[in-house]
Amino acid sequence: MTPELVLRWNDLDPASPLGEEFFPLYMRDIRTGTMQRLMEWCMPGEPITTIGVFVEPSPSSVVNACCAYRNAMGVSSTGAAQVRARMLPLSEADGGPYIAPSVTTIADGSYPLARSLNVVVVTDKDGVVLPHVLAFLRYLWSEDGQDVVGLCKLVPADPTQVPPVLGEPVDGTWR
Amino acid sequence: MAAHRSAAIVLALATLVALQPLAGCAAPKPKGGPGMRLVRDERIDRKQLEELSNAFADRYFTLMLSASERVMRDNPDLQQCRLMNGLRLLGVSSMYDIATTPDTLTQLVDQYVVVTLQNYFWVDSGRANVIWKDRSRPIEENLRRAREDIASLCERVFTDEQLLELDLQIATWWSTRSGADFVAYVRFTEVASAKGQALIEKVRDGGGLLEPLDRATEQLVEAQFAYDRSFFWAKRLPLFANWQVLALWYDIMAMPDVRRALDGVDRVTTVVGSLPTLLEQQGPVVQGLLQEYQRAMQATTGALERAQPLVEAVGGVMQASGGTIGKVNETLDKVAAMQARAEAAKDPNAPPAKPMELAEVTALLAETRATLTEANRALESGDRLLGSTAIDQRVATVQAASDALIDKVFWRATAWPSSCTATTRSRGSRAGSATPSSRPRIR
Numbered sequence: 001m002t003p004e005l006v007l008r009w010n011d012l013d014p015a016s017p018l019g020e021e022f023f024p025l026y027m028r029d030i031r032t033g034t035m036q037r038l039m040e041w042c043m044p045g046e047p048i049t050t051i052g053v054f055v056e057p058s059p060s061s062v063v064n065a066c067c068a069y070r071n072a073m074g075v076s077s078t079g080a081a082q083v084r085a086r087m088l089p090l091s092e093a094d095g096g097p098y099i100a101p102s103v104t105t106i107a108d109g110s111y112p113l114a115r116s117l118n119v120v121v122v123t124d125k126d127g128v129v130l131p132h133v134l135a136f137l138r139y140l141w142s143e144d145g146q147d148v149v150g151l152c153k154l155v156p157a158d159p160t161q162v163p164p165v166l167g168e169p170v171d172g173t174w175r
Numbered sequence: 176m177a178a179h180r181s182a183a184i185v186l187a188l189a190t191l192v193a194l195q196p197l198a199g200c201a202a203p204k205p206k207g208g209p210g211m212r213l214v215r216d217e218r219i220d221r222k223q224l225e226e227l228s229n230a231f232a233d234r235y236f237t238l239m240l241s242a243s244e245r246v247m248r249d250n251p252d253l254q255q256c257r258l259m260n261g262l263r264l265l266g267v268s269s270m271y272d273i274a275t276t277p278d279t280l281t282q283l284v285d286q287y288v289v290v291t292l293q294n295y296f297w298v299d300s301g302r303a304n305v306i307w308k309d310r311s312r313p314i315e316e317n318l319r320r321a322r323e324d325i326a327s328l329c330e331r332v333f334t335d336e337q338l339l340e341l342d343l344q345i346a347t348w349w350s351t352r353s354g355a356d357f358v359a360y361v362r363f364t365e366v367a368s369a370k371g372q373a374l375i376e377k378v379r380d381g382g383g384l385l386e387p388l389d390r391a392t393e394q395l396v397e398a399q400f401a402y403d404r405s406f407f408w409a410k411r412l413p414l415f416a417n418w419q420v421l422a423l424w425y426d427i428m429a430m431p432d433v434r435r436a437l438d439g440v441d442r443v444t445t446v447v448g449s450l451p452t453l454l455e456q457q458g459p460v461v462q463g464l465l466q467e468y469q470r471a472m473q474a475t476t477g478a479l480e481r482a483q484p485l486v487e488a489v490g491g492v493m494q495a496s497g498g499t500i501g502k503v504n505e506t507l508d509k510v511a512a513m514q515a516r517a518e519a520a521k522d523p524n525a526p527p528a529k530p531m532e533l534a535e536v537t538a539l540l541a542e543t544r545a546t547l548t549e550a551n552r553a554l555e556s557g558d559r560l561l562g563s564t565a566i567d568q569r570v571a572t573v574q575a576a577s578d579a580l581i582d583k584v585f586w587r588a589t590a591w592p593s594s595c596t597a598t599t600r601s602r603g604s605r606a607g608s609a610t611p612s613s614r615p616r617i618r
Contacts, residue, residue: 029335057326057335058342060291060299067299068319070312080346082299151350 007051009071018071024052026065026074034059037115038075078106079153106155117154129165138166138174219331221279227328228282232274235290235321239263242317246310255307257425259314264418266293269359280332284363287329288345290321292358292366295349 005011009018028035030048039048056062059080066074067084074085078101081087089098092112105111119140121133129137139145141163146156167174219227243263247256266289273285297303298318304311329338348366 057330057338058346060295060342060346061322061326064294064299064319064322067301068294068315082295082301084299084301084304153350 021071022052023071023073025050026054026056026062026072029055034077041113103155141166225279229274231286231325231328232270234324235270236267238317238321239267242313245313246307258306260421260425264422265359287325288363288366289359290325291345292361294318294322296358
């Protein structure tokens with residue numbers, strides 16, 4: 001990941017008030033979508049070899065560690081963000097610009113470390129989505145459904161990019 | 176890869192919603208098939224789980240005691256001390272309350288829920304840091320350690336997917352009720368949706384925790400668990416007496432009028448000399464406060480009195496409890512000494528203080544001490560251990576004398592042997608209906 005050994009906070013920033021304290025890394029299992037996306041983005045093909053890694057049972061537990069231990073780092077989804085833990089801005093290139101995660105920056109793609117949440121459904125052998133499944137998907141794409149998505153602290157889908165399988169909303173109904 | 180990226184791997188991976196129909200894809204198979212044991216660690220049995228749950232309650236007490244002592248020691252801020260004392264009193268009493276509920280799996284899940292919610296409320300929200308400022312680190316870290324401990328325990332029972340589901344249930348509940356002050360007394364039955372309840376039932380029914388037992392064996396096992404829980408609670412009950420006394424003093428000191436009269440001086444040892452005058456000035460308010468605490472103290476001491484017959488009947492608790500009660504008495508001595516200093520330091524020009532309030536406090540302390548001493552004596556009387564038939568009579572006595580707190584602790588214990596034909600589910604639901612009436616009234 002980096003040519004230099006980075007173990008302590010002052011390895012990252014000599015002026016860090018945390019000085020020579022080690023930073024434990026809290027994360028989910030590397031098989032989760034979150035961790036896969038992270039590794040794909042910043043360390044493709046490399047394993048996580050750092051010491052002091054703690055695998056947590058849930059995203060909220062990762063964030064909780066970062067809230068409680070002042071020297072901790074963590075990787076979690078923005079949906080689990082809490083006041084006491086700081087989310088760091090990221091940059092695609094050296095020197096910035098560094099983009100903080102927000103609904104706007106995630107939706108417009110300027111925040112680099114985002115991923116899609118895929119909804120996978122089963123179709124019949126002719127590729128036709130079953131009626132009750134289609135009804136659920138249309139609800140998911142409706143205003144009410146996207147409100148629920150927002151309440152779950154996910155970033156709603158782009159309303160202009162309706163999947164063709166759903167048809168088109170015309171005068172308040174799906175056609 | 177650029178170094179700036181490695182430095183920025185913190186708490187930020189956003190998710191967008193997308194849709195991908197997949198033709199001909201097989202539906203995922205459920206992990207637990209018919210007859211499959213769902214408990215992760217198949218070696219663990221119910222008794223071990225019960226012991227682990229009790230051990231966690233003790234561990235939680237240690238963590239809270241350690242953190243609170245570090246926050247309160249030499250702390251001149253009265254409000255910080257008062258809130259810390261209230262937090263530990265509520266948290267620890269809740270944890271022991273859970274540990275004495277009749278259903279082992281419910282105990283575990285309730286402990287998980289309470290500790291997780293406490294972390295949301297105090298740590299993640301930054302509330303602990305706002306209140307205790309640069310002293311907040313011990314409580315933030317120890318609440319987190321409690322969460323790590325209970326998670327490790329739950330990992331022996333639940334699969335990763337089940338734990339994730341449990342966390343999701345709690346997070347969903349919290350997202351709509353994040354202002355709840357009494358998180359220490361929230362239970363899983365309140366948090367869980369139907370899906371969450373089903374998850375627990377699935378583990379309970381398929382996990383081997385409640386292996387099929389014939390009726391007689393089950394009765395014996397349940398009776399033993401009930402007795403064990405009673406003694407577990409009885410041994411630890413004295414711990415709360417001194418915290419309740421402290422809570423009373425902190426609440427008196429923190430009253431707005433008292434604080435105004437004290438002219439902003441925070442240190443308890445400095446202001447204690449002015450107490451008689453202040454108590455007189457704030458007569459009705461103080462009276463109300465004293466009565467409120469008197470009820471709480473009486474509930475505690477009453478529980479101790481009723482614990483005596485049970486405690487007498489079982490050996491093995493004397494040594495552990497003797498030291499604890501001795502420690503409580505030391506604390507009570509200190510409080511009494513504070514009162515004596517208050518009397519001695521009375522302003523000679525101040526009007527005579529009403530003796531009633533102080534006398535009431537003194538009587539309260541004396542009563543508590545007498546009860547604790549009596550309980551201590553009972554604990555030390557190892558030569559009076561009784562046989563099993565006498566236990567039944569004593570249990571009946573305890574049952575007859577039950578009050579709100581007893582209902583919460585011992586009624587469940589003593590009712591068990593005669594009602595163990597109830598199903599597991601009904602026992603679980605009783606566990607979730609802990610009566611809030613005897614909660615300490617401290618925030």
